[in-house]
Amino acid sequence: MKTVDTIVKAEHILTMEGEGVGYLADHAVAIDRGRIEAVAPWSEMEGTYRAEQVIDAAHKLLLPGLIDGHMHTSEGILRGLAQDIGNWMMEGVMPFSEQCSEKAGAAGSRLAIAEAVLAGTTTIGDDGMQMDASCAFVEKIGARGNISVRIRDAVNRVYRAGELYEYLPELGEQSLERFRQIYRRYHDRDNGRIKIRLGPQGADFVSLETLQKVKKLAREYGTKIHIHLEQGSREARQMEMRYGMRSIPWLAQMNFLDGDVIGIHLTDAYDDEVRLAASTGASMVLCSASIGIIDGIVPPAKLFQDAGGLVGLGSDQAPGNNCHNIFSEMKLTALFNKIKYGDPEVMPAWKVLRMATIEGARALGIGEVTGSIREGKAADLILVNLKAPTMAPVYTAPMRNFVPNLVYSAHGDEVDTVMVDGRLLVQGGKPVTFDLKEIVAEAQSYADQIGALAEPKFREINGQNARYMAEGKL
Amino acid sequence: MKTVDTIVKAEHILTMEGEGVGYLADHAVAIDRGRIEAVAPWSEMEGTYRAEQVIDAAHKLLLPGLIDGHMHTSEGILRGLAQDIGNWMMEGVMPFSEQCSEKAGAAGSRLAIAEAVLAGTTTIGDDGMQMDASCAFVEKIGARGNISVRIRDAVNRVYRAGELYEYLPELGEQSLERFRQIYRRYHDRDNGRIKIRLGPQGADFVSLETLQKVKKLAREYGTKIHIHLEQGSREARQMEMRYGMRSIPWLAQMNFLDGDVIGIHLTDAYDDEVRLAASTGASMVLCSASIGIIDGIVPPAKLFQDAGGLVGLGSDQAPGNNCHNIFSEMKLTALFNKIKYGDPEVMPAWKVLRMATIEGARALGIGEVTGSIREGKAADLILVNLKAPTMAPVYTAPMRNFVPNLVYSAHGDEVDTVMVDGRLLVQGGKPVTFDLKEIVAEAQSYADQIGALAEPKFREINGQNARYMAEGKL
Numbered sequence: 001m002k003t004v005d006t007i008v009k010a011e012h013i014l015t016m017e018g019e020g021v022g023y024l025a026d027h028a029v030a031i032d033r034g035r036i037e038a039v040a041p042w043s044e045m046e047g048t049y050r051a052e053q054v055i056d057a058a059h060k061l062l063l064p065g066l067i068d069g070h071m072h073t074s075e076g077i078l079r080g081l082a083q084d085i086g087n088w089m090m091e092g093v094m095p096f097s098e099q100c101s102e103k104a105g106a107a108g109s110r111l112a113i114a115e116a117v118l119a120g121t122t123t124i125g126d127d128g129m130q131m132d133a134s135c136a137f138v139e140k141i142g143a144r145g146n147i148s149v150r151i152r153d154a155v156n157r158v159y160r161a162g163e164l165y166e167y168l169p170e171l172g173e174q175s176l177e178r179f180r181q182i183y184r185r186y187h188d189r190d191n192g193r194i195k196i197r198l199g200p201q202g203a204d205f206v207s208l209e210t211l212q213k214v215k216k217l218a219r220e221y222g223t224k225i226h227i228h229l230e231q232g233s234r235e236a237r238q239m240e241m242r243y244g245m246r247s248i249p250w251l252a253q254m255n256f257l258d259g260d261v262i263g264i265h266l267t268d269a270y271d272d273e274v275r276l277a278a279s280t281g282a283s284m285v286l287c288s289a290s291i292g293i294i295d296g297i298v299p300p301a302k303l304f305q306d307a308g309g310l311v312g313l314g315s316d317q318a319p320g321n322n323c324h325n326i327f328s329e330m331k332l333t334a335l336f337n338k339i340k341y342g343d344p345e346v347m348p349a350w351k352v353l354r355m356a357t358i359e360g361a362r363a364l365g366i367g368e369v370t371g372s373i374r375e376g377k378a379a380d381l382i383l384v385n386l387k388a389p390t391m392a393p394v395y396t397a398p399m400r401n402f403v404p405n406l407v408y409s410a411h412g413d414e415v416d417t418v419m420v421d422g423r424l425l426v427q428g429g430k431p432v433t434f435d436l437k438e439i440v441a442e443a444q445s446y447a448d449q450i451g452a453l454a455e456p457k458f459r460e461i462n463g464q465n466a467r468y469m470a471e472g473k474l
Numbered sequence: 475m476k477t478v479d480t481i482v483k484a485e486h487i488l489t490m491e492g493e494g495v496g497y498l499a500d501h502a503v504a505i506d507r508g509r510i511e512a513v514a515p516w517s518e519m520e521g522t523y524r525a526e527q528v529i530d531a532a533h534k535l536l537l538p539g540l541i542d543g544h545m546h547t548s549e550g551i552l553r554g555l556a557q558d559i560g561n562w563m564m565e566g567v568m569p570f571s572e573q574c575s576e577k578a579g580a581a582g583s584r585l586a587i588a589e590a591v592l593a594g595t596t597t598i599g600d601d602g603m604q605m606d607a608s609c610a611f612v613e614k615i616g617a618r619g620n621i622s623v624r625i626r627d628a629v630n631r632v633y634r635a636g637e638l639y640e641y642l643p644e645l646g647e648q649s650l651e652r653f654r655q656i657y658r659r660y661h662d663r664d665n666g667r668i669k670i671r672l673g674p675q676g677a678d679f680v681s682l683e684t685l686q687k688v689k690k691l692a693r694e695y696g697t698k699i700h701i702h703l704e705q706g707s708r709e710a711r712q713m714e715m716r717y718g719m720r721s722i723p724w725l726a727q728m729n730f731l732d733g734d735v736i737g738i739h740l741t742d743a744y745d746d747e748v749r750l751a752a753s754t755g756a757s758m759v760l761c762s763a764s765i766g767i768i769d770g771i772v773p774p775a776k777l778f779q780d781a782g783g784l785v786g787l788g789s790d791q792a793p794g795n796n797c798h799n800i801f802s803e804m805k806l807t808a809l810f811n812k813i814k815y816g817d818p819e820v821m822p823a824w825k826v827l828r829m830a831t832i833e834g835a836r837a838l839g840i841g842e843v844t845g846s847i848r849e850g851k852a853a854d855l856i857l858v859n860l861k862a863p864t865m866a867p868v869y870t871a872p873m874r875n876f877v878p879n880l881v882y883s884a885h886g887d888e889v890d891t892v893m894v895d896g897r898l899l900v901q902g903g904k905p906v907t908f909d910l911k912e913i914v915a916e917a918q919s920y921a922d923q924i925g926a927l928a929e930p931k932f933r934e935i936n937g938q939n940a941r942y943m944a945e946g947k948l
Contacts, residue, residue, distance in 0.1 A: 023948070083878050083882060084822035088818065114863055115864060289805075292812055323864050325885070334558075335763065338767065339770050344558060345558055389588055392914045393917040398929040399939050399940070403947075408763075408767065409554065409797040411886060440861050440863060440867070450869075451873070474497070
């Protein structure tokens with residue numbers, strides 16, 4: 001008999017191994033020092049292992065923790081302030097975001113990450129300029145992090161329509177230096193739980209020279225590059241003015257795109273560009289809700305997959321989504337694509353569940369560590385309550401209804417237990433490693449101040465939401 | 475000082491009165507014998523009323539209960555058994571639904587209604603053949619009901635493609651008799667809390683003679699008609715074979731459509747048919763999730779509204795949605811329409827919140843009773859927890875973020891309190907008037923049997939979900 005830290009005894013497991021969802025009945029998972037030691041039938045497990053802690057997952061569904069491949073958690077502080085608006089960036093977010101201190105952003109990060117973890121997200125794919133607070137919180141609460149530090153040369157100011165972004169080489173250098181610092185401090189911390197990535201903001205925001213440095217650094221540091229890719233007409237216009245080419249062909253031509261690159265959004269990529277990007281081995285993260293809210297567009301994830309590319313899911317940001325919840329992303333992704341193609345068989349539940357787990361993990365370059373339940377992988381697991389009304393009743397024959405109900409019915413609060421690297425973050429639906437009340441109260445403490453500072457610009461712009469306020473519609 | 479049953483003291487109220495959301499700060503609602511007695515500032519209320527029960531809604535948002543205009547609650551027993559499939563009716567639902575006993579359907583109804591109420595739905599808009607169990611449960615737990623009894627002449631069997639449905643006049647008569655019985659038993663029960671409606675299944679399923687009887691009965695009984703309207707190519711084909719016309723023009727021509735009619739879906743109605751239907755004064759119920767799942771279509775709700783028609787929201791059924799949650803319907807409705815029109819300003823949050831409350835109530839013919847917070851209306855109210863991470867932080871100036879966060883971020887479990895006619899159904903997120911564990915256990919007790927009985931037909935049809943089972947994708 002070998003002693004391990006934990007055994008989780010489950011009636012129903014979705015391992016997400018193989019080509020489908022890897023269903024197993026009446027199996028147990030043995031966990032030791034954060035890693036999955038064995039996955040075996042109950043009967044076998046009992047004769048082989050004994051554990052310090054046995055988690056009896058009766059009436060629960062065991063599956064890998066969910067992977068959020070793209071978030072801007074610091075914008076959690078601005079939840080609900082920008083949506084239903086044509087010019088999201090300038091009319092929606094900007095009046096508020098320019099009034100956010102680093103401390104307010106840090107509070108927003110903690111709120112967004114807490115929200116995500118409570119809804120079963122074990123891997124936080126965060127992106128932004130100041131990533132210290134996010135890394136520190138992910139480390140402290142025990143989540144997995146895939147965190148990119150934003151690289152850009154473009155001066156952050158208002159540009160006239162048709163004006164080329166102004167690059168300052170020292171801005172690019174400063175951002176690369178921030179990456180190096182964060183990388184040294186957090187990369188591979190705690191058994192590799194946190195990965196630090198290079199985050200060039202987009203081909204339009206970063207000079208050719210800096211992009212070449214990014215590519216070189218990624219190889220030197222053995223890490224990946226997380227880049228917004230063809231996220232709208234603004235980007236296309238900048239690229240055409242500067243290089244006479246759109247982002248994907250231009251990046252492909254300079255050999256920037258390859259298996260080290262995680263491309264975000266591809267909102268308005270042409271079909272041949274999608275195929276070209278997928279053919280380089282780059283992966284894609286799809287943010288269904290945020291691109292639906294901001295642009296009214298369904299990004300080309302199906303085309304990217306059909307061309308052989310890997311696609312993960314992302315929740316983007318709270319002022320334009322407005323939640324960090326992969327259950328919501330799964331349902332939206334399935335339904336948006338059914339509608340886009342006018343075909344209810346497109347993007348079935350099992351496919352989006354794979355995008356939320358193993359394919360998402362692979363898209364981020366952590367597929368060997370997380371995203372499925374297999375011996376040797378990290379114990380990043382969640383338990384979903386099968387007695388929640390949204391998951392009931394359970395059918396096991398002739399058809400199992402776990403996967404459709406996870407994707408189309410559950411909302412995230414069915415998540416009972418969240419474990420990362422064998423450590424419990426959430427138990428009985430309650431946080432174990434963080435204090436939710438404190439996090440919400442801290443975020444609230446910044447809201448009045450941000451609102452007051454944003455007011456003059458909000459009124460001056462007089463955008464859609466300012467007009468709605470005047471009309472009593474908010 | 476007048477004594478009333480209850481005073482709810484709220485920091486933030488969305489009354490849904492007027493053209494917008496009717497926001498009020500620091501007001502209280504006095505409730506007596508189920509009705510709203512007064513809505514006034516705290517300070518005024520304190521000098522005027524005293525109450526048996528004071529509900530302090532600090533850090534909560536008070537708004538009217540949500541209206542679900544179209545459900546088939548008995549199919550709650552079949553949650554998750556039909557989706558991702560081209561022929562939803564024949565390949566998806568049928569193998570299972572034909573094995574459902576009336577008792578199993580009753581258990582499904584209780585599950586679906588409990589789920590909906592916990593997520594803030596106060597008006598249950600149910601539709602089906604056997605409505606006794608649904609009415610009894612709605613009555614018992616204290617919800618509001620807008621319940622239609624299905625009328626049809628068509629024999630319920632498998633038809634060959636292109637075969638005209640066989641009508642049996644006695645089936646129509648029997649269904650009318652079922653309506654009369656349920657009407658006598660439940661209509662206007664408990665202070666008018668339950669309304670019984672006529673539910674002709676669709677112009678294709680009901681003979682001309684029976685439809686004329688339905689129209690006459692609606693006037694005689696002073697009730698409304700709930701009818702599926704142009705819900706797909708199957709219906710169009712039947713109508714063209716039988717009458718050489720499609721449903722909306724045919725029904726309009728015979729003066730069937732008017733303010734007494736609630737038209738469901740309009741899935742594939744042509745633009746001129748949508749305008750024609752709206753011009754008659756008929757209302758529409760939009761089921762975004764279910765029509766997305768079943769057909770990959772965004773129904774023409776915006777066009778119906780632009781033509782002056784009223785549109786409410788509905789969750790339809792659990793084997794093809796798969797949840798009964800108006801928060802989910804609100805987000806999907808906003809996003810589907812933004813995508814349909816490629817415009818993020820289409821279907822803003824405040825508009826869909828109106829569809830989920832006052833406009834939905836008006837669409838069902840109960841707008842004078844529920845759907846907004848106003849003196850004289852029923853006290854159908856919900857409180858939403860503003861300290862839930864999905865609703866935080868709260869901004870009140872220069873822009874309030876309650877409405878966007880209700881629609882785009884909340885999932886339903888933020889609902890802390892549900893009150894109908896002044897009676898508490900849910901408090902602290904827990905059911906008061908029903909036992910959720912018992913309801914879930916009862917539904918579960920039917921699943922294995924239905925599965926076993928359905929297996930031969932499920933295997934014989936060998937549809938998409940049977941193939942997915944064989945491939946380990948479920």
